[in-house]
Amino acid sequence: MKNRPPSLLLLVWLLVLCACEEGSHPAAPVPPKAPSEVSFLTVELAELTEARAFDSDLLGAVHGVIRVTGDVPARFPLGARKMSECCQFDDVEHLSDIVVAADGKLKNAFVSVISGFQKADIPTPSALPVVVDQRGCIYSPHVTGLQVGQKLRIATSDPTAHNVNMSAPGNRLSPNIAMVAGQDPVEFVFRRPDLIKLRCDLHPWMTAQVHVCKHPWFAVSDAAGAFRIPNLPPGNYVIEVQHEEFGVLRGGVAVEARRSAGVAFEFVAD
Template identity: 30%
Template sequence: MIGARFPTVLALLLLCGGLPGHGLAGELRGKVVFVGVAPAPAKVPVTIDQYLCGHEKPADDLQVSANKEIRNAVVWIETPPPGAPLPPRTEKVELDQKGCAFVPRVVVVPAGGTVDFLNSDRLLHNIHATPQRNVSFNRTQPMGRTIPVTFAEPEIVRINCDLHAWMTAWVVVAAHSFYAVTGADGRFAFDKLPPGQYKLQIWHERLGTVSASATVSDQQVAQVTVEMKGR
């Protein structure tokens, strides 16, 4: 679906005591962690607008905590429950350009939904994307102007600022409601899942895509730990 390469991965599935009497809705809790020695945080040089952007910026393409938890991994259920709804398209999704970086770096929007691109910096940015399934765009953006972009088809879209080459963000266009982005603790969660076997896809911009599986019941909380390796 995404076209990323698949590194070697070990997905460990554990089951822990859960929530008896939780009806027919199960829960899945998980964490994405880095295997091996995590690389030191990288810096990228700033070559333009240094008066505002500084002289270097964190690369942020791989953020790993002291406990090896991976931030900004995207997790979705490849085999969602039949009739799984899309998240509401009315929910506002914003992607700002602040401090010469996209904030947040990864956002999720439902297919057919809109991302509002913002510019909070006192300089000119631009937003440039050449997706495979959605409409390409390349728009200059002065401070204070909001540019709405609608994404019709599910895929992961890279966003760049051509004026500031280190700036990258990702728009994940979701096919259904069971998508999540890991936080600094590497965790994700899905609720209201009918009991059954589920296949997960986990994508990271630098580490590629891996798979995992989980068995969800209405008697226990399913727990999955996914390990990703450097490339």
């Protein structure tokens, strides 16, 4: 029998070796797709709930509820309770505000459309600013959103000093501004989508998140876990839900004119 060429034997040996290596190690996890790579065809449909009428012949809406199950952490008292200058407002609870849930309904989840819209359909930003107030040594609201080009106004109602330490990586901004009692608000305008984080170094429990979106189709879930995104052109969309403790959920939903599509999303707390 003729000898096989050495090059052929080497090729066979390499193929066997690669097969053994491949079988002995689990496949690497695939990283989650960025919002720009997500489409209605690449995500599962969102859980549907009862649709409602929407008062427009041309546009539709999405409404729904954000739920959470599992071992949901309880709210705990904040250090502000021990500081008289932080206790000027009777309606401020001074409880932790990262996870706020009751009867399985989750507050402060940010809900937005991330795919399916057309650039030509995006309206101009509202001339009204989005206001975050420092009140009772708490940022209020804890989570909010605005459109690129819309003003963010940070105010203080407190009789004490704060500093606004801002991280806005998408806009390459990281100001740290001292604010004293009675000071006029400060304003910012952001030119790119971003997740802006605010904190006060003088009162370390004070944090907030401001989502900057290309468009106005977003909402924040309320104390009942409910949200509503109005005035969407008919089409197929991907809805994303972000929560700073529980992560991200996505689902597809079809929107029709004169109808508000009902959806539900559920986080599971470990």
